[in-house]
Amino acid sequence: MLSRHADPIIAIATAPGRGAVGIVRVSGKGIGPFVDQLLGRAPRAREAHYLPFADRHGQAIDHGLALFFPAPHSYTGEDVLELQAHGGPVVLQLLVARCLELAGTALPRLRLAEPGEFTERAFLNNKIDLAQAEAIADLIDASTEAAARSAGRSLSGAFSKEIHALRDALIHLRMLVEATLDFPEEEIDFLKKADAAGQLERLQSSLARVVQRAQQGALLREGIKVVIAGQPNAGKSSLLNALAGAELAIVTPIAGTTRDKVQQTIQIEGVPLHVIDTAGLRESDDEVEKIGIARAWEEIRAADAVLFLHDLTRVRDPEYVDADARIAQELTGQLHEQVPVIDVWNKTDAALEDAATPAAPLQAGRIAQVRLSARTGDGLETLRRQLLELAGWQSASEGVYIARARHLAALRDVDMHLMESAAQIHSDTPALDLLAEELRLAQNALNSITGEFTSDDLLGVIFSSFCIGK
Known part of the structure; x- marks a missing residue:
């Protein structure tokens, strides 16, 4: 074991900011005498004691609860002291300062803990294994x-x-x-x-x-990155808003409204989907729009899945069809062959009844096709199911563990x-x-x-x- 693991450590164990309760935690081997001197009494193991936390002059910094967990029956496997006080940052910092001040004589080498060091000691002392240690961080960071x-x-x-x-x-x-x-x-x-x-x-x-x-x-932890791509005014921002259930992106009839990416994380059956709306793909002389288009291609290249959005109201416009074909060809060259692409035919609510979806897939073998209306929501559920299927999610996933x-x-x-x-x-x-x-x-x-x-x-x-x- 490294020498630093023999040092007693201290840290504020609650999140930064103000709260009803804040916790200061001390962990180390043989910290009993320090605890007795700090509290002015010998606390009983694993019992909460309500008392004043005094400064060097005997004046109360705060009143709160003290709990002492003798080794090995503690989170870290070492002796652990927890001071539960009011959750103001100044109060907690004063408690840490008092502990460090007292440690000069009662607990030499007491130092501030490094990030994750309490959990690291739990692992080193065989309280948990490495996968369990990682699960602690994953539990804190869980988004669903x-x-x-x-x-x-x-x-x-x-x-x-x-x-x-x-x-x-x-x-x-x-x-x-x-x-x-x-x-x-x-x-x-x-x-x-x-x-x-x-x-x-x-x-x-x-x-x-x-x-x-x-x-x-791993899907539950990481989610997948889904990029919405297509020509201007195909309804990309509307689709993002519909998937997110909120007005996140500005929607106007003016081509080129979206100049930069807009990202939102949504969840479908607990799986996080990081959905990104990008600038419309087209030739442009506008310098700002060109930067947005370049960023759109960067996001596309880094995507786990791409929604290639088409406008059903323009499927009879030769210029529009040719532009879609050029984007399709570019996608073929830019994307890894394993990245799934879904052809999404938008605006079913406004398209002519005989507006047929083109039969030829963008890239045979890895393209799904969905017809929907981002405005009315018709077809959105089909798209959600397609995204889960492409992500590899299986609904009957009870008993899944984070990885x-x-x-x-x-x-x-x-x-x-x-x-x-x-x-x-x-x-x-x-x-x-x-x-x-x-x-x-x-x-x-x-x-x-x-x-x-x-x-x-x-x-x-x-x-x-x-x-x-x-």
Whole structure:
């Protein structure tokens, strides 16, 4: 452990600003004498004490509650003191200053905590694992109810439990392979006898289920970036307003009204969608509008999905159709082939009844088509469902836990190493040393999710499961 982790730390634990209650938290090893001197009494463990918080002259800074949590039964696993006072920033800063002043004699090396250091100590002291530590930040940052519930499940250990189950199954499989490698004189084919191939297949199936739920959790955390693109006056700003349910963007019949992006985060079934309205795409001599169009293309290139908006009232205008075709060609060159595009045909309320939607897709295989009216709302629900489908969201997602991009990357690594392991197991002449290495790498990838990097766990399993000295 680094020397800085041995220092006692202090910080204001509530959000900046004024509130009814504010909390100052102190954490460290053996801070009992400091607590007694600060409070003027020895508080009983895990009981709230109402008392004055006095300055160096004995004058009350404030009256509030003090709670003392002796190690290891605390958030950080160390001794923890919480001072709950009125939530004014000056009051809380005075309490922090008093603690630091008193620490000169009663608690040397007390210092201000760094960002996230209380949670870091909880992880280092095995109160939580790395995935749970990340879930704390995700719970605080949750932008939807579904995201908050999923982060809560991760914090309670649901995600970690799945990872540990995969790891335990993987360790057992590694144990069989290592035993076959280390004790060939026993002439026991551990792999066939223990159905190693079947174990690996079941492990891969379990991994697939975990990946599916993790992908849903990543969607809840990150959401997707959806860019509305198209010619001027196609109804892009109206569509943004309709999706958001508020007048966010200025809507006028004047072409080029939107000069810069307008962004709003909405949620559909708990999934955050970061919807961006952009400047109309066209040739322009106006310098300000040209900057807006350039920014629109920047947003399009960075999009997770694009809504290509068309005006049904102008589908018989050759000039308009040609301009749409040029935009379509540009989109083909600018977008990655995996980025989904939805052709949205707007203004069904104003279009002629025989105004047909052009049949040719913009890019075959990755274009959906929706007809709607941003003004009346007709067809909006169909568009919402399309967006969720393209995002990969599945409605029956109860039990989803929050996940991050690094978790998904680690799970993909596990999957890759298990596929290599399967190739070795099913080979006519399996290279057991390569199989063992692939399984080891798979376990390392799993361990990176929860922050467990110990290498002695496998050795313990081998000694407890086999009669090594026989």
